[in-house]
Amino acid sequence: MSAFWARHAWVGGGIVDRVRIECSAGRITGITAGADAAAGDHELPGVVYPGAVNAHSHAFHRLLRGRTHGDGGSFWTWRDLMYREAGRLTPESYERIATAVYAEKVAAGWTSVAEFHYVHHRPGGEPYDEPHAMELALARAARAAGIRLTLLDTCYLSSGFGAPLAPEQERFGDGTAERWLDRLAALRARFAAEFAPDEVSVGAALHSVRAVPVDALATIAARIGTLDGPDGPGAAAGDAGLPAMPLHIHLSEQPAENEACLAATGRTPTDLLHEHGLLGPRLSAVHATHLTAGDIDLLGSARATIVMCPTTEADLGDGIGPARRLADAGANLSLGSDQHVMLDPLAEARALEHGERLASGERGRFSPAELVRAMTAGGAASTGRDVGEIRVGALCDLIAIDPASVRTAGSDPAQLVMSAFAADVREVVIGGRSRVSEGVHRELGGLADIAADLVAASSAN
Ligand SMILES: [Zn+2]
Structure with a gap:
């Protein structure tokens, strides 16, 4: 079991404050609003959306x-x-x-x-x-x-x-x-x-x-x-x-x-x-x-x-x-x-x-x-999968959007979809596992290197 904590998260169609999301075997097993982070919780850096x-x-x-x-x-x-x-x-x-x-x-x-x-x-x-x-x-x-x-x-x-x-x-x-x-x-x-x-x-x-x-x-x-x-x-x-x-x-x-x-x-x-x-x-x-x-x-x-x-x-x-x-x-x-x-x-x-x-x-x-x-x-x-919601039972896929970047500062957390860009996504969790943090893929490395490999693979065709 692992747990994530967010100052704001999109739950049930709106923003909820101080949310603890528990995850086991890749699925969400518990959601508690108005909660403090517990020792060992992974605090996600921003407003958390599915x-x-x-x-x-x-x-x-x-x-x-x-x-x-x-x-x-x-x-x-x-x-x-x-x-x-x-x-x-x-x-x-x-x-x-x-x-x-x-x-x-x-x-x-x-x-x-x-x-x-x-x-x-x-x-x-x-x-x-x-x-x-x-x-x-x-x-x-x-x-x-x-x-x-x-x-x-x-x-x-x-x-x-x-x-x-x-x-x-x-x-x-x-x-x-x-x-x-x-x-x-x-x-x-x-x-x-x-x-x-x-x-x-x-x-x-x-x-x-x-x-x-x-x-x-x-x-x-x-x-x-x-x-x-x-x-x-x-x-x-x-x-x-x-x-x-x-x-x-x-x-x-x-x-x-x-x-x-x-x-x-x-x-x-x-x-x-x-x-x-x-x-x-x-x-x-x-x-x-x-x-x-x-x-x-x-x-x-x-x-x-x-x-x-x-x-x-x-x-x-x-x-x-x-x-x-x-x-x-x-x-x-x-x-x-x-x-x-x-x-x-x-x-x-x-x-x-x-x-x-x-x-x-x-x-x-x-x-x-x-x-x-x-x-x-x-x-x-x-x-064909139970994805796209922060809900008990759903697959635990979360993204943390920076609400204080040059693009988003001042935005209502519930309206970030009208101001944020992919560049504001600071962390990505899939199946309860952090895959990307601050623009670096944890297994594959930096995005510029990944893009360079795309070009190399295409020209080697
Ligand atoms: Zn098409």
């Missing part, structure tokens, strides 16, 4: 940061550069790159990540001798950095409606929905045997309605529930009312996707998922930027999670999704950093509100408490 949950990540997209702005371009030209990086990855370089990215995430205050992973095979599509080589690379990276990983193994079968994979996409594909489902089942069994489910687990993703043909959607819908299993990863999460196996999809990020879907099927992407019974609490819809009123009603009444990625959506010029309307309709909101144009959960949460303000001309579209929830517990269903 660890942030990153519900959408492509680790290797970090390689594009600060390198795609030279000649304007569009979402689709950005994607060409991304494919070039994807084509160069090896299991070895992927592990080094992801280790650096996950360490940067942990230092920023993200303590869980849902990794939307589709670089499965060798360039050209031939499997590696170790069929899960790329997935194991990500799992090892997450373990090294200390972040909780939900590896979303992604189904990617076509380059558009009625179009086969392009050559640069061949390593993403398994050929058929059945082969993807078989590989997913094998991966879940393998990871359940090798990793602690609180640390590394396997979920599922469909890349998009562009990449998964309609007949494959039907096959997947018929079989996806059978993969949950009573003993597999996420089974304990199922006991906590969370989906045993999360299912994610990129949804309506670009108007062109909606137009192609309507032309091919007569339905919007959301309606197509609804038709196949794929909407529900298991589903995390990523972006959900360009929706009809009917789409919003469907996602809301299904109690789906919407993963907003505000800094990526701004960077790519995607548009501003209807976050407030989705929340009002009943959807659960979470946040992801997607292509990692920055890694900063506080800036991401703030950008959610800023987008709403810019689009509506109104302030206070989301309260600070709603933004904190999107940044933390909003991602629990997306990861």
